[in-house]
Amino acid sequence: MNLEGIGTRAHLEQLKFKGQGRRAFLGGAAASGIIRPVAAHAGTSLGPIREEDALIAFGHTGPITDGGWSTAHDLGVKAVRKAFPRLKTIYVESIPYSADATRIFRQFVAEGAQMVIATSNYGDFIRDVADRAPDVAFLECDGHSVTRNLGWYYITHWYPSYVIGIAAGLMTKTNRLGYIGTFPIPSVYASANATLLGAQSVNPDCTMQAVAINSWFDPQAATQAAFALADSGCDFLCGITDEPAYLRVAEQRGIKAAMWNLGMRDFGPKAYVSSVVLDFAPFYIEQVRARLEGRWSGAGHFLKTSMGVDRDPWGDTVPPEVAARADMMRDRILAGYSPFRGPIYDNAGKLRVPEGVVMSDDQIYQWDWGVRGMRGLG
Amino acid sequence: MTRFQRFPVAPTGLVLFWRAAAIAVAGVIVACALALSGRNPFELAGLVIHSTVGSRFGLEDLALFMTPLVLTGAAVTLTRCIGLWNIGGEGQFYLGAVGAAGVGLYVSGPPILILPLMAVAAMVCGALWILVPALARAWINVNEIITTLLLNFVAGFLVYWLATGPWRDRVTGALVSTGRLPVAIPEMWGAVHYGFPVSLLVVCALAGLLRRTVWGYEVRISGANPGAARYAGIPMRWRIIVVMLISGALAALAGMFEVAGTVHRMQGGMANNFGYLGIVVAVLARGSCMAVIPAALLVAFILDAGIVLQTQQLAATTVLAITGLVLLLIAIADELAHYRPVGGIGQGKASA
Numbered sequence: 001m002n003l004e005g006i007g008t009r010a011h012l013e014q015l016k017f018k019g020q021g022r023r024a025f026l027g028g029a030a031a032s033g034i035i036r037p038v039a040a041h042a043g044t045s046l047g048p049i050r051e052e053d054a055l056i057a058f059g060h061t062g063p064i065t066d067g068g069w070s071t072a073h074d075l076g077v078k079a080v081r082k083a084f085p086r087l088k089t090i091y092v093e094s095i096p097y098s099a100d101a102t103r104i105f106r107q108f109v110a111e112g113a114q115m116v117i118a119t120s121n122y123g124d125f126i127r128d129v130a131d132r133a134p135d136v137a138f139l140e141c142d143g144h145s146v147t148r149n150l151g152w153y154y155i156t157h158w159y160p161s162y163v164i165g166i167a168a169g170l171m172t173k174t175n176r177l178g179y180i181g182t183f184p185i186p187s188v189y190a191s192a193n194a195t196l197l198g199a200q201s202v203n204p205d206c207t208m209q210a211v212a213i214n215s216w217f218d219p220q221a222a223t224q225a226a227f228a229l230a231d232s233g234c235d236f237l238c239g240i241t242d243e244p245a246y247l248r249v250a251e252q253r254g255i256k257a258a259m260w261n262l263g264m265r266d267f268g269p270k271a272y273v274s275s276v277v278l279d280f281a282p283f284y285i286e287q288v289r290a291r292l293e294g295r296w297s298g299a300g301h302f303l304k305t306s307m308g309v310d311r312d313p314w315g316d317t318v319p320p321e322v323a324a325r326a327d328m329m330r331d332r333i334l335a336g337y338s339p340f341r342g343p344i345y346d347n348a349g350k351l352r353v354p355e356g357v358v359m360s361d362d363q364i365y366q367w368d369w370g371v372r373g374m375r376g377l378g
Numbered sequence: 379m380t381r382f383q384r385f386p387v388a389p390t391g392l393v394l395f396w397r398a399a400a401i402a403v404a405g406v407i408v409a410c411a412l413a414l415s416g417r418n419p420f421e422l423a424g425l426v427i428h429s430t431v432g433s434r435f436g437l438e439d440l441a442l443f444m445t446p447l448v449l450t451g452a453a454v455t456l457t458r459c460i461g462l463w464n465i466g467g468e469g470q471f472y473l474g475a476v477g478a479a480g481v482g483l484y485v486s487g488p489p490i491l492i493l494p495l496m497a498v499a500a501m502v503c504g505a506l507w508i509l510v511p512a513l514a515r516a517w518i519n520v521n522e523i524i525t526t527l528l529l530n531f532v533a534g535f536l537v538y539w540l541a542t543g544p545w546r547d548r549v550t551g552a553l554v555s556t557g558r559l560p561v562a563i564p565e566m567w568g569a570v571h572y573g574f575p576v577s578l579l580v581v582c583a584l585a586g587l588l589r590r591t592v593w594g595y596e597v598r599i600s601g602a603n604p605g606a607a608r609y610a611g612i613p614m615r616w617r618i619i620v621v622m623l624i625s626g627a628l629a630a631l632a633g634m635f636e637v638a639g640t641v642h643r644m645q646g647g648m649a650n651n652f653g654y655l656g657i658v659v660a661v662l663a664r665g666s667c668m669a670v671i672p673a674a675l676l677v678a679f680i681l682d683a684g685i686v687l688q689t690q691q692l693a694a695t696t697v698l699a700i701t702g703l704v705l706l707l708i709a710i711a712d713e714l715a716h717y718r719p720v721g722g723i724g725q726g727k728a729s730a
Binding site: 057063090091092093094096097098099100103104106107108110111121123124183184185212214368 | 429433435436439442538542546548552553554555558636640641642643645646647648650682685686688689690691693694
């Protein structure tokens, strides 16, 4: 049987099993060898799918009830379901960063998913699956690989982080900011550096102590780290954890905290300054639509300020003049200005970004050094 | 009149019978719980069977799961033979990964030389990791359960430190990870690499060593009756030390296979509880090296089924609960296998 020009064998199997039970369909998908290298012909394998045949799989790093990162993504999943009521979505929560991640993504493929979206950076664990499943579109949040059927997306959280950093610089009395970091990876450097640069732009004496807890979702470790930072004299906490634990610590200790993922003021109304809020819904809807229409291709996507990422409305205890000063920068960023311009020195005192040079989003996305005054991040 | 009497030895046939019953009961309980929560247990069971043993992809995953489990299970079984528990398989697994990754990343050469060198480095690291607990056990009688367990946490943090510090991948920014190793164990069947048959051979060799050599006999005597062993002049200290070092090396070899065959990077958290699951495998295997292989297969099946169930929107915690239920019922089954019906007093003849 000549398959060229018609579609891959897997695609035919799907057509053949359409209308039968789910199990029969899965049998067809797996038996046809989706997970084996299939000779792919660009333009045919990622062809259009009917909405009622589509299965979109999401893999989360934490529980979707974490109140932060995974909840934010799940809101996007719900929006996809609302926009395309006839397609099916499945998800798996708390996928570890181990070979189990590969197994779960492979299982998504075996169950017939035409699009797999990982909401965290599983790196090789997703890349290995994508390379063997050329008929399936893969997206990896905070990823760095682009192939024909694998792309990445990320929010440019560094701009709202810079804006919140200005508020932090104006509100801190000890000039010590605490940062609950997760892993020493570029997206975390970008977040911490941006906050500190924002603070230093209004208060040059500001320093930041970061702690890496080696987990995205570990409320207990985040709480311990927050107490340790508060004990060491930090009076403004920020971070990049998936959940709101350190906001409770800030509330308890009478200090301030800025969050990220979602608005979280209920967890600590007096401590709450703002949050880098994320909205993946428009992006997910657009990507799923592109996949359904057969227009999808692997690429990198930045979700920009006010188009997927922004600061939350300021907390009740933020002085209006502080909010106004920070929002001045937000307005300039919205107008196209980038505050990430030289001179920027690293924490060893070396000039990394010369006077007059502006860091591109691509450079910020690869940030792997701490700025002047940053301690605790490699 | 028939009554049941507990015998000290449970025949294999009875154990298998009761275990099969236990698995069936666990299946019924899980099916009822799933049905009560509004799912179709038959559809899920069909999917689980299809995705684990009913498809090429599922069989590949089973083999990949089994490879480390066979070795960590053998590591615990070996110490059981001499009456000790190596709870430190997780830590030795990590040290094996460290040794293998150290060689793989920083020694260059043809894979035919590098891969065996990685295995040797891994086993040496794993043996060194258990050396202090082994010496402490042999000379000053320190409880090896505590010492081997606590070293797991040290090993876990050591790997985190290496993977986020000196050995960190600065090229792709992968999470808590060293760079990708330039060498890999060749794949033999889809994603299944040669570590799988090698691990089976290692277990067979270990079984032969324990069953067919004087050394193995002395180890088993030392475990079964330390007093008699000492009286017979068996150098128990040396047997304990060597057994524990081999045990550490076996768990470390699992780490080497995982890093060089499956994950290709050394990463924090990569042990994936394989060290602890090795204890489960050893308990299921009831001290027999050859039984480690089917026991590892059962645990691999449960793990693999767990992944399938997760994609069917069952939370990971539900899967853990199912695993616990299966193991609990198997433990009960093992105890039941010790009971046999015997004839009433005076009859003098077993009725079954």
